[in-house]
Amino acid sequence: MRAAVITLCLALTVLWAPSASADEDYLVQAEPAARAVATEFGIPASVAAAQSILESAWGRSRLAVDDNNYFGFKCKTTGHGPIAIGCREYPTTECTPECLPAVAVFRVYASMTDSFRDYGRHLTTSPYYAAALPLAADPDAFITEVAKRYATDPEYAAKVIRLMKTYDLYRLDTPV
Numbered sequence: 001m002r003a004a005v006i007t008l009c010l011a012l013t014v015l016w017a018p019s020a021s022a023d024e025d026y027l028v029q030a031e032p033a034a035r036a037v038a039t040e041f042g043i044p045a046s047v048a049a050a051q052s053i054l055e056s057a058w059g060r061s062r063l064a065v066d067d068n069n070y071f072g073f074k075c076k077t078t079g080h081g082p083i084a085i086g087c088r089e090y091p092t093t094e095c096t097p098e099c100l101p102a103v104a105v106f107r108v109y110a111s112m113t114d115s116f117r118d119y120g121r122h123l124t125t126s127p128y129y130a131a132a133l134p135l136a137a138d139p140d141a142f143i144t145e146v147a148k149r150y151a152t153d154p155e156y157a158a159k160v161i162r163l164m165k166t167y168d169l170y171r172l173d174t175p176v
Helices: 002-016 020-041 045-056 062-067 112-125 139-150 156-166 169-173
Strands: 086-095 099-108
Touching (some): 020 045, 020 169, 045 112, 045 139, 045 156, 045 169, 062 099, 156 169
Antiparallel strands (some): 086 099
């Protein structure tokens, strides 16, 4: 009986485990939004896609599934901004510099497209990222500059670059 239960558990794990096809499905969904951000805001589509993968766990995080927040944008004391439709609390980890559990208030969006648009708007209107904008032709340099203010994780830029290389997301920077 025990062997049958173990076999059943292993079979269910294989059936429900995230797969390469699930990752490709996410990229199929995210690609149009990433390309639209590149067109509208001049942000490399490769960077937008890779950051959304990292921030949303390939679209599987609660924040992405429940609230269409693919970039981990938080609400500010002044509100949720012009594109988000609300705010919701979630547990998170903050590194300042030690990484500790925390609770933060994150933006809620009506759609994936709105989340990506807010990302593009944010990067192009915040003075924090002004130094990155002239580097848009070099996605690695762009995210290296953005990461200085975007995330508390000191390895953030390296993680985004690794995703861009591993999944050849640079292909999104060329016209279709």
